[in-house]
Amino acid sequence: METMERNKLKIALVSSFTLDNFSKVLVNSCSRENLSIEMKYRTSYNLGVPELANIASDISAFNPQILFFFIDLKTFIPHHLRILWKSKEEKENIINEKAAFLKELAQMFVKSHPNTIIVIHNFEVPSYSPLGILDNKEDLGMKTIVRELNHQLEKQFKNEKSIFVFDYDAFLSAHGKKNSCDQRLHYIADMKLHSELFPFLADEYLSYIKALAAKPRKCIVLDLDNTLWGGIIGEDGFDKIKLGPTPPGNAFVEFQEVLLSLFHRGIILAVNSKNNPEDVLQVLRDHPHMVLREQHFSALRINWQDKAANIKEIADELNIGTDSMVFIDDDKHNCLLVKSALPEVLTILLPDDPSLYVETLTQLNEFNTFQLTEEDALRSKSYAEERQRRKLREQFSDAHDFLRNLHMKATIKQADNFTIPRISQLTNRTNQFNLTTRRYSEADISQFHNDPAYYVCSIQAEDKLGDSGIVGAAIMKYGHDSAVIDTFLMSCRVLGRQIETVLLHHLLEQAKSSGVTQVIGEYIPTTKNAQTKDFYKDHGFSFHRDEQSSSLWHLDLTEYAASCPDFIEIITEQDAIGQEERKK
């Protein structure tokens, strides 16, 4: 919240026709979401190179965080109906040239502004073809030409991390192409998009702006009665709740399907319901038409206490901020209560009509991020598994017996192209178990990885309940006879299982085999990492000295007696060539 209010976001829009009023709508939509933006808007009517170069230098001086290109089909391909009659080869050439033009345009900006996100509209697939019902019998019919161009845009930018294609054609289809343009205003004033669609387009732009400015939401907390199913389980009973293939139960099944798809994207699901737990568990476990089952939920609060208190408990249990949560309920009073007690939670009051539930959910543009790592997608699953671990833990009085029972496996891997994005992400997101809190970009990590003076590795954890993915990372820098641990961090959801000890042990072994005898561990205190203060001390290091903002801990490897938990199976995957280099 604070950062949103402090920083004005710089947004630029370049369009091929007049859109002055749209920029105003966008500014208003942003301010409704507490995002304050500074907007620069330019029009290039003919997309000529000198004109664009002019605009480029204008925009460059502004240095936007997001740059939108809204180019319409008629400006981009004048006389598109004439192209249809050209040879297949000529049509292909035109498509390639047009795609290449946009590629150059985008890359020109990316080169001079590596931190600008570029969003390019794709093109409206025309509804009309002179070939009529034969349009798709042609090799490149009117519609296929534009679809092919759109396809090429997606293809050519697929691996560009800062260039995004906005599916404008799908946007128009969703709102109805026929009504997306007032033809009179199109001819009179060059307005190629109906102003009634401006707020909806602004919402689409907000998906990108929010991904940049706001913390993405990562957890949906759900009511049950009249939310996941129709009726009240405590009153209607297992057989009578509305859930199944017939209406209105099918609307609830469909709603759950969308929630399940969000779960697979990595959104954590939790339950917050006033009910008797036995009634609910019976439905979760045995109802034939439930889509969401016990294993999809990371936390369950089924009790009679107020829902705001439950949400706070869920946040604590999952160790996530309440500002990353969405709460969905059909009850006005519950929603009001949560809204006033926890305004940072996004509270969604479901409409009276269950047939509108899906739309309510799919309209949310709260979950967007500019990248999705494998771990993001695994997150919801591993949080749900975590709940089962907590349950298992309660069955053991001795912590060691519990850990032994988990059958843990840790895979330590020297950084490679697959793990570098995740390592960078961990350095940027981990606050609590992070000894130095140094933030590194992917480029930084790659650089360390390619430098023989550094050793970068990650640790992946799994056990009998599931795979948590890459949960920790370390960076070590070699000096003449010593190595310094520059970065050492662990995702807090795996703490208490001694995986951090395994990682440290690995680093020390690594240092030993590289021929150094001394290891220095750094600790930089922050407001959030107090729990790591004694990490080096607890692992046999002795206090070395205080530096300006850090303290240094020292270990003599010649006196180091290996201590590593025996209940974790350790697998190490080394980059053998890198190892050789270092020895030389």
Added chain:
Amino acid sequence: MEGIMENWNKLKEILAQVLQIDPSEITEESSPDTIPNWDSFNGLMLVTELEKTFHVKFTMDEIIAVKTVKDIREALQQHGVDKI
């Protein structure tokens, strides 16, 4: 009395709102030349608002031809709006 000029008053209200002026400033002779806020963009806003209020749809030619408030009045009459 009430009702005779009902739509004329409605028209003046819309003009005043879109052009951000006082309704008393509006006469039949008012035009983009006499009201500075009446630019091409506000002109199109007027079209949208008039169509919504009077449930009519102007043709492209009508939109192009309209130059003064009197023209608007006549165009509305053409579309069957009375009491104006």
